[in-house]
Amino acid sequence: AQSVAQPEDQVNVAEGNPLTVKCTYSVSGNPYLFWYVQYPNRGLQFLLKYITGDNLVKGSYGFEAEFNKSQTSFHLKKPSALVSDSALYFCAVRDPNSGGYQKVTFGTGTKLQVIP
Amino acid sequence: SQTIHQWPATLVQPVGSPLSLECTVEGTSNPNLYWYRQAAGRGLQLLFYSVGIGQISSEVPQNLSASRPQDRQFILSSKKLLLSDSGFYLCAWTEQYNEQFFGPGTRLTVL
Numbered sequence: 001a002q003s004v005a006q007p008e009d010q011v012n013v014a015e016g017n018p019l020t021v022k023c024t025y026s027v028s029g030n031p032y033l034f035w036y037v038q039y040p041n042r043g044l045q046f047l048l049k050y051i052t053g054d055n056l057v058k059g060s061y062g063f064e065a066e067f068n069k070s071q072t073s074f075h076l077k078k079p080s081a082l083v084s085d086s087a088l089y090f091c092a093v094r095d096p097n098s099g100g101y102q103k104v105t106f107g108t109g110t111k112l113q114v115i116p
Numbered sequence: 117s118q119t120i121h122q123w124p125a126t127l128v129q130p131v132g133s134p135l136s137l138e139c140t141v142e143g144t145s146n147p148n149l150y151w152y153r154q155a156a157g158r159g160l161q162l163l164f165y166s167v168g169i170g171q172i173s174s175e176v177p178q179n180l181s182a183s184r185p186q187d188r189q190f191i192l193s194s195k196k197l198l199l200s201d202s203g204f205y206l207c208a209w210t211e212q213y214n215e216q217f218f219g220p221g222t223r224l225t226v227l
Contacts, residue, residue, distance in 0.1 A: 043218035108159045
C-alpha cells in the first residue's frame with residue numbers, strides 16, 4: 001500500500017525567506033510524486049511533478065522540489081517566499097507499478113503562512 | 117486547452133433531500149474522472165473514479181452514487197442527504213495517470 005506523510009500541519013515563514021514544506025512517501029516501486037496548492041474555497045492547482053530523471057524538479061510560481069530516494073522524501077521549496085504563497089499545500093504519490101487503476105494518495109495538507 | 121467545470125458553486129439543502137452535482141470536462145477525450153470530498157479545508161477523500169463511460173468505482177461505502185453518462189460528464193448524486201454529507205466536493209480529471217486537474221469545487225451545506 002502506498003502512503004504519503006506531511007509531518008507539519010502549518011509552516012510559518014517570513015516574507016523573503018526561503019521556505020520548505022516537507023513530504024515523505026512510501027510505495028513498493030518507483031513513485032510518481034506531485035505537489036498541489038489550494039487557495040481558500042478553490043480547487044487544487046497542480047504545481048509540479050516528479051516522474052523520472054533529474055531529482056530537482058522546477059514548477060510553477062518559482063517552486064521546486066527535490067526527490068530523494070534514500071530518504072523517501074519530496075520536499076517543496078522556494079528560495080524567497082511571497083505573502084501570496086500563503087495557501088494549503090498537498091503532496092501526492094502514485095505507484096505506477098501497482099497495475100490496473102493507479103490510485104493517487106494525497107497527504108493531509110500543510111498550511112503555509114507567509115508573514116509580511 | 118482543457119477546462120473543467122463544476123456546478124453549482126454552492127448549495128444548501130435540507131436533510132433528506134436529493135442531490136445532483138455535475139462535472140464536465142472540455143478539450144480532452146476519454147479522461148479518467150474523480151470525485152473527492154474535502155472536509156474542514158483539509159484532507160481529500162476519494163469518493164468515486166471512472167475510467168470510461170458507465171464505468172464507476174467506489175472507494176468508500178456511503179450515501180452517495182456517481183454516474184458517467186457521457187465521456188466528459190461525471191455526476192455525483194444522492195437520494196437522501198445526511199448532515200454528514202456536508203463538505204467541499206471536488207471533481208478532477210487526468211490523462212494517462214499523470215497529474216490531476218481539479219474543478220473549482222461545490223460547497224454543500226446540509227441543514
